[in-house]
Amino acid sequence: xxRSPGPSQPTHSQRLxxxxxxxxxxxxxxxxxxxxxxxxxxxxxxxxxxxxxTISAGVICAxxxxxxxxxxxxxxxxxxxxTAGLVGGSVALxxxxxxxxxxxxxxxxxxxxxxxxxxxxxxxxxxxxxxGRAMVAVxxxxxxxxxxxxxxxxxVTLIVLPGLVxxxxxxxxSGDNRLLAAVFLAGEVGIGLTFLIATLGLAIPVxxxxxxxxxxxxxxxxxxxxxxxxxxxxxxxxxxxxxxxxTILLEAIGLGWLFEVGASFVFSLFLPALLVAAxxxxxxxxxEVLGRK
Numbered sequence: 430x431x432r433s434p435g436p437s438q439p440t441h442s443q444r445l446x447x448x449x450x451x452x453x454x455x456x457x458x459x460x461x462x463x464x465x466x467x468x469x470x471x472x473x474x475x476x477x478x479x480x481x482x483t484i485s486a487g488v489i490c491a492x493x494x495x496x497x498x499x500x501x502x503x504x505x506x507x508x509x510x511x512t513a514g515l516v517g518g519s520v521a522l523x524x525x526x527x528x529x530x531x532x533x534x535x536x537x538x539x540x541x542x543x544x545x546x547x548x549x550x551x552x553x554x555x556x557x558x559x560x561g562r563a564m565v566a567v568x569x570x571x572x573x574x575x576x577x578x579x580x581x582x583x584x585v586t587l588i589v590l591p592g593l594v595x596x597x598x599x600x601x602x603s604g605d606n607r608l609l610a611a612v613f614l615a616g617e618v619g620i621g622l623t624f625l626i627a628t629l630g631l632a633i634p635v636x637x638x639x640x641x642x643x644x645x646x647x648x649x650x651x652x653x654x655x656x657x658x659x660x661x662x663x664x665x666x667x668x669x670x671x672x673x674x675x676t677i678l679l680e681a682i683g684l685g686w687l688f689e690v691g692a693s694f695v696f697s698l699f700l701p702a703l704l705v706a707a708x709x710x711x712x713x714x715x716x717e718v719l720g721r722k
Contacts, residue, residue: 448638459710464703465702489528496520500516535578538697539570539574541702543563569640619666623662625665632649634705
């Protein structure tokens, strides 16, 4: 007697939660325009989210910061700091670093991805509901986001360190030519960051919008990027170049470090909008390709 076949195991694609992609095309100018629309429409909510997440992270990190600083000053006398004081200072410094990195590089862009996606879908949720959804999405994927960011940090380190070594070599060989060394460093780091954003940048939207783990998100990002690698490289290159020029412009204007930090932060929020727009276009193209098979 033949045994009836059991239920087939879900494939890798079926295991991921795939939201219905927007009916948008993918291309350099189309994606750039869509990203601009999503950025401006969601900017008030994204800024509100960034402020609230920064305050929340600060409240969490406040206790180790205060205890560490208190221990440092209590064990510092006459300019001499004991081992206990150094430990307290290190704890406070680490907590401040985690606060800065967590709020600026993890929470702000992650929430931005969810809020931009809501705007592009023309979601009619009010402010409190929209921010609440962003909070739930980020908290549910917090572990995966931390792993992905750690991988990003390791890859950026691998990009920057050779650039610094090469920059020093160019500086010495060229007879202490600082301009040539700076151009070399900017070019090497720019190319590396462009490749990283173009190939693995979509991991954050995939992680949040498809509720994927870190490995699945990175693999899905690579798979989607290969559908339009030329346009992705162009979009990433434009963003990296614009970031560099924007930084130089702020330095030239010289309105103070506080203005520079604020303006740079607002500009950095365009990257989540760009990645969401690219994700939607490539996901729509991928769904169409899968539908024809």
